[in-house]
Amino acid sequence: MSERINILKTYKIYIGGSFPRTESGRFYNPINSKKASLGNFCLSSRKDFRNAVVAARKAFGDWSDRTAYNRSQILYRMAEVLEGRRDQFIAELILQDSSKKEAEKEVNLSIDRLVYFAGWCDKYQQIFSSVNPVASSHFNFSALEPTGVVAIVANQESSLLGLVSYMAPIIAGGNTCVILASENKPFCAISFAEVLNASDLPGGVVNILTGKKPELLSQMASHMDVNALCYSDAIQEELIQIRELSIDNLKRVRSYKYDLSLTDVEHPYIINDYQEVKTTWHPIEVIGASKSAY
C-alpha cells in the first residue's frame, strides 16, 4: 500500500474578505534557515495593492460606523479563534525558525494582545476626547475619528506578533488597513487571514498581501488614497523613503521601535496615532439673555 499523499496548501492573498491569487500570477518561495521551503506565496503586485486599498476604502465607512462595542467583540472573537488554532500557529512559527518556546510565547502574546486592544475599542475615546470650556456661549467638544485607510508594513522579524501588534490598535480605532506581511516569514500572515475570515470581521477591514518589500514599499507610501502608514522595521533608509513619498497627500507616517515581546506596545496612545481630532461647536441658548440690558 502506498503512503498517503499530503495535500499541499496554496497560499493566496487576502483582499476584501476573499482569497484571490495575485493578479500578476507571480509567486515566490521563501525558505527557512534549514533551506526548507515554506511554500509558494503570492508575489503581490502594485495592482494587488491598489485593489486592496479599494477594498479597504470601501470597508471603511461601515467599519468606522460600527459601534465600539461591536468592534470590541470582533477583536475578541479573533483572539478566540486564534486560541483555537494555537497548535497550527506554533507549528508554522517553528517552521519559520522559532524555537518551540519562542513560538508558544509569540502565539500567547498575540492572543493576549488582541484581547488587550479588544478591550480598548470602547474606551480610548473617553481618554482622548474632551469638552472644552470655551469663553463664549457654545458647547465645544473634541472627539476622535479614525484617520482612514492605513498601510502597515508588518514587522519583518516577528511575523505573527508584529502583524497583530499594529493591526489590532489600528482597526480597534475604526480604521481599515492593508498589511504587507513579512517577506521572509509570510506563513503566519496568511494563516492569520483565515483567522480574520472566521472572526466576523467584515471583508476589506484587514487586507493582507505577501511579496517583496522593496517592490511595494514605494506604492504604499505614495498611494494618494492611503491616509496613514505604519512602519516598524529599523531600516532608516526605508523610513526616509516612506516619509518623502508620503508628502503628496500628507500621509501620517508612524514608525515604532518597540520590543514586541514586552508589553511596552500595549497602550492607547498607539490607537491615538491613527485618529484625527474633530472639534465641534454649537451655540448654547442663554436663558434670560434676551432680557439682557441692551
Place this chain on the structure above:
Amino acid sequence: MSKKKIETEKISWEYAAAPESASHIDIKEKYDHFIDGKFEKPSSGKYFDSINPATEQKIASIAEGNSKDVEKAVIAARNAYDNVWLVMPASERAKYLFRIARLIQEKAREFAVIESLDGGKPIRESRDIDIPLAAAHFFYYAGWADKLEYAFPNRKPTALGVVGQIIPWNFPLLMAAWKIAPALACGNTVVLKPAETTSLTALKLAELIQESGLPDGVVNIITGDGKVGAEIVGHKGIDKIAFTGSTEVGKIIQKTVARTEKKVTLELGGKAANIVFEDAPIDQAVEGIINGIYFNQGHVCCAGSRLFVQESIKEIFIKKLKDRMETLIIGNPLDKNTDIGAINSKSQLETIQGYIDLGKREGFELFQSSCKLPKEGYFIKPTLFSDVAQSSRLAKEEIFGPVLAVQTFRTVDEVIEKANNTPYGLSAGVWTDKGSKIFNLTSRLRAGVVWANTYNKFDPTSPFGGYKESGFGREGGIHGLSAYLKFD
C-alpha cells in the same frame, strides 16, 4: 412756536469717519532681529520695507535675516534651553507666561492699531478678536506648564528642545501666540519667523518679552522672507518645526525634514464647506456665511469659501446674502466702522483678482457689493459667484480672499459627498435646526473643526487643525500640547 413735520423728509444717514487714534503707538523706524534677549542688527546689514497695505506707504524697515542670523538665534535658544529654561521649575515658567499674557492685555490697544496698520485688517477685528485671543492663549497655556503629566496619563512628557516656528500674515500676533505659548509651556525654547509682510507685532511682542524679564534666548525672532524660513527648517540644531501657511510650503518643509528626526506640525490650507439647510435659522445662517468668508478679508485658512445652500431656499438665501453684503463697510482698516479692510499685499491682491477673472471667464454669475473702494491701497469688493460647478477651480482651490463660491444641493448624502470631495479637511459649517441632522453631518464631514449653527469661532481651549492635506497636529486645548512634547 416752531412746528415742524419731518416724517416725509428723505433720510440718508451715513456714518462719519471714526478712525482709531494712532497717536499713542510707538513704531520705530527700523527693527532688528530679536536674539538672546537683545535686538541685533542683521548680519547682512540689509533691511526691507514693511508696507501699510491700505495706503501703500512704508511703515518701518525690517531686518533681512540670513543663515548667520538663524545660526545665532538657534545657539541662543539652545543655550537658554540647556542652561535656563529646562532647569527652571515648571511653575516658574508658568509665571512668565502669565506675565506675558497680562502685558499683552495692558498694551492691547497699541497692538491692535499696529496689527491693522501693518496687515490691513479692520481695527474692530484686531481689537476684539486677534489681540484678546493672543493674550488668552498665553494665559491658557501658562497654566499647563506645571500640569503636563495630568494631560498624558501613564506617560512622562518632556520638552523637545529648540522649536522653529514659521507663521503666516493673516493673524500675525495671534499666530505667534498660538505657537510660542504652548512651546514655552512645554519647556521648549523658540526661534520664530513672522511673515515678511507682517513682522511688526511680533517685534513689538519681542519688546514686551524683554519687558517681562523672560530669560534671554528663550524666544528669538528672526525676520525675513521664505529663505529665512528655509534656513530654520533646515537647521540641524532645531528639534521641531511648527508651521502655519500654505499647503504648498508645508509639503516643501515636510520634504526637507524627511531625512531628519525633526518633529513637524503643519496647519495648512482649506476650502471649507458651509452648508445651509432649509430648516436653518436663516438670518443667523446669512451672518454665519458672511462671517465665514469675509472675516479678515477672507485671509483665513478655515474660511467658509464654499457655500452649499439647499435648493429650496436658494433664491431667498442669496438675496439675503446680497443685501447683507451691501451693508458691509469696506475701507480704512483703522476706522472703527470698517468691516472689511485691505488685502494684505499687492501679490495677494493679484492672486484674488486672478480668481475673480477666472470666475467671470467661466461664466458663473458674479455679484459684488456696490460699495466704493478707496483710491489707494489694496482693496477688493466682497465677491460672490453663484451656481459654481464643483469641478471649477473656484470651488476647488484656496483663494484666501473675500470670494464665495455658491453651489446648491438637494439631499443630505449629496451635500456630504460634495463637501468631502476635496483634498483639504480643515473646517466645515452646518446650519440646521434639527439636532439629529447636525450630529449626522458633524460626524460625517471629514474636517478637524466643525461649526454647527455658528462659524469662525476660536478659543485657546479648543483644538484646531485639519484632516488630510490641511495638515497634521492640533493647536489649542489639551490636544495642542503633544506637538511640543516627547514621551519616554
Place this chain on the structure above:
Amino acid sequence: MKLKKSLIIPDFTKSPSIDQVGIIERATRFQTRSIKNESKIQALKMVLSMIDLTTLEGKDTIGKVNQMCYKAQHLHDEYAGLPTVAAVCVYPSMVGIAKAAVKGSGVKVASVSTAFPSGQAPLSTKLDDTKFALDQGADEIDMVISRGKYHQGEYNFVFDEIAEIKALCGAQARLKVILETGEIGTLDDVRRASDIAIYAGADFIKTSTGKIGSAASIPVTLTMLYAIKDYYHKTGNMIGMKPAGGISTSKLAIHYLVMVKEILGDAWLSNKWFRFGASSLANDVLLQLEKQRTGNYQSKDYISID
C-alpha cells in the same frame, strides 16, 4: 408702485427658527458701530423725531397729560431747529385731552387699548375700548395681544383678534401691535408672534407695554426686524417697528437706528416706520445735543423734566 401680491397666510407653527446666540452676536455688532460728529447730530435729531412720548399711569391727570403734550412740541426751545416728537401715547381716557393739546403741531396721538396692559378681557370689551379711543380722535392704536392664548397655542385666536381691531381702526388710525415679548418667551416665539401680528394686519409691531420688567432689547428688536424684512421680501409691503421700554440713553437709541439702517435700510429711518416708546429718552438726547453744540458735558438741571 409695486403691485401687491395676493397674501397667503403662512402656517405660524412653521415660523423660522431663531438662533439666539447668533442674534446676540449680530446685535453686538451694531453696538460696535462708532457714530461721530455730524452723523451723531443727525441721528440724535432723528431719535427725537421718532419718540412716542408716553405716560401710562393710573395716576395720569389732565394736568400731567397737558404738560407732556407741551413738551412733545417744545423739546428744548433753546436749541433752534429741533423736531417735535412723533406722537404722545396715552390711555384712551386721555386721548381727547391730548388731541386738543397737540392740535396743529403734527404730533400724533396714540392710544393704548384692548385692556392694556394684560389684554385679559373679552373681545367685546377690547373692541369697545378701541372704539372709544378712536371716537376721541386717536391717530394710532397700540393694542396688546392675548399672550395667554398664544401660550395655549391658539394662534388663530390671537390672529383674529388683531384682525378685528385692525378692521375697527380702518383708515383712521394706524395699528401698533404690542407682543409683550417679555411674556412671550424665547426669540422663536417673538418671531412667531411677529409673523402673526404682521399677517393679521399690524401697521407696526411693538415689543412691550413697559409694564413688566423685561422690555425692549436689541436682540428682541432685531428678531422682529427680520420678520418685517421677510414680509417685505414676500409682499413688498413695509411694516413699522416700535421698541418700547428700557431705552433711555442716546447711545442705545443710536444703536437701534444703526440696526434699522443695516437690517431694513434707509427707507425705514423715519417716524413713519420707526418709533421709540420712551419717557426719559428725549432728555438724554437733549443733553447729548447740547454737549455736541457747546462742547461741554451737560447737567440735567438745564433740561426740563417731562
